[in-house]
Amino acid sequence: MAEIQIPFEEIMDETAVAVGMMDKYFVYQYCNNKMAELLGLPVKSILGRKQSEVISEMYAKSVGVKIDSDDLKAWLENVERMQSSTTERQFITDTVDGRFFKMQRMTLSDGGHVVLGMDITELEVAKQQLTQLNEVLHEQATTDELTGLSNRRALFDKVTIEFNRAKRLLTPLSLLILDIDFFKKVNDNYGHPVGDRVISQVADVLQKEVREYDLVGRLGGEEYAVVLPNTDAKQAGVVAERMRLSIENTTIEGEQIHIKVTCSFGVAEICASHNDVDDVFLSADKALYKAKQNGRNKVVVA
Ligand SMILES: Nc1nc2c(ncn2[C@@H]2O[C@H](COP(=O)(O)OP(=O)(O)OP(=O)(O)O)[C@@H](O)[C@H]2O)c(=O)[nH]1
Known part of the structure; x- marks a missing residue:
């Protein structure tokens, strides 16, 4: 060969x-x-x-x-x-x-x-672009466009993680749900775009009042929730009261408009009777309902 x-x-x-x-x-x-x-x-x-x-x-x-x-x-x-x-x-x-x-x-x-x-x-380069795109998509999937807060889905994910951790480590965890009072009137009197601005500014106020490991999210409409890890109902009530006052003292300025709004708060700390995250939301929701019933611009702790 x-x-x-x-x-x-x-x-x-x-x-x-x-x-x-x-x-x-x-x-x-x-x-x-x-x-x-x-x-x-x-x-x-x-x-x-x-x-x-x-x-x-x-x-x-x-x-x-x-x-x-x-x-x-x-x-x-x-x-x-x-x-x-x-x-x-x-x-x-x-x-x-x-x-x-x-x-x-x-x-x-x-x-x-x-x-x-x-x-x-x-x-x-394709891998880096894909990573960046994934980050953008993740951001879009978890962020509320109007306020920049976490959206409902991201908020539920966070509450679920914190709920499981708190149950495992036996640490306290509180949830606040709040809602702007008589918000329909804001829309009716000033129009939807101004209503949007109010929703956005209330979000800014809430964001300023929390620690970096707390999470503020928008549940939808004029309703928000705040997750407070390592916080019992008493401490959460104090945070809610601080937020309530801060919103009450804020004037939302626009072209020839000065709007003041108030919010009602429902506070719930997780307890033995809460089997899952929905139970905690239900408790906080009931407390919020009471705050509305009691005349609004109030904090009610479940
Ligand atoms: N501008 C604006 N309005 C919204 C948005 N989502 C929901 N709304 C309005 O928010 C209003 C909520 O009204 P209601 O649920 O009656 O509550 P409310 O007037 O705040 O009354 P109380 O909660 O009982 O104090 C409705 O008029 C909705 O159309 C939004 O993204 N932007």
């Missing part, structure tokens, strides 16, 4: 894979065009030189692989330590000019090292 001659040089020059070979002292013995492009240096300035020298030149000229460190010496030592301690490693590296490469490094039986790199920039 005739011996097959494989044109390695030709293949290496045409392949999309970056290929570099070093001996056991990390001196470059081979480097194809694609690897030279990855390192941002000409082939002739790579061959016969130690990896550390090549990396230092790359760093000094701000080309090739991005080195996220101010301490090049420590960075190099770390690279060589890793290269000596493992026989194979895969990782993703990015370059100063914004490309991404999936790298594979192998130690050969003679102690030499082979480094392969595949340009995956398109894939990485």
Whole structure:
């Protein structure tokens, strides 16, 4: 059988894979065009030189692989330590000019090292765009457009998480439900857009009154809920009273309009008789109903 001659040089020059070979002292013995492009240096300035020298030149000229460190010496030592301690490693590296490469490094039986790199920039960029898009979609799915507060769904999710945690850890958890009093009159007297502004400004007031781990959400219309982890009914009543006063003292300004509104609050702390989140909402809702019955602009604790 005739011996097959494989044109390695030709293949290496045409392949999309970056290929570099070093001996056991990390001196470059081979480097194809694609690897030279990855390192941002000409082939002739790579061959016969130690990896550390090549990396230092790359760093000094701000080309090739991005080195996220101010301490090049420590960075190099770390690279060589890793290269000596493992026989194979895969990782993703990015370059100063914004490309991404999936790298594979192998130690050969003679102690030499082979480094392969595949340009995956398109894939990485698509992945980043997808992540950003997911964040936007998540934001849209959980945020109330008018007020920027959490929407009903996100609020229920949060209450569910906190409900389960509180039951497990035996810590208190309170829920406030509040509703703007006689809001229909605001719409009737000033129109729907002004009504929207009122809903939005009340949301701002509520948001200012809570701690960072509390959650204010809009249940819909002119109704809101506030989740207060680690808070018993007495403390929640104090928060609700503070919110009630703050809203009462706020004037909503617009073109030639100065509107004052009040809110009624229902407060419920979770207790043994609450089997699920719906039970807590029901208790807070009943308290809110009482607040309305008792003349509005009131806080009623269940
Ligand atoms: N501007 C505006 N109005 C809304 C929105 N959602 C619901 N509404 C209005 O809010 C009003 C709520 O009225 P009611 O449920 O009768 O309650 P209320 O007038 O506040 O009376 P009480 O709650 O009993 O004090 C209705 O007129 C709804 O049309 C909204 O997103 N924007």
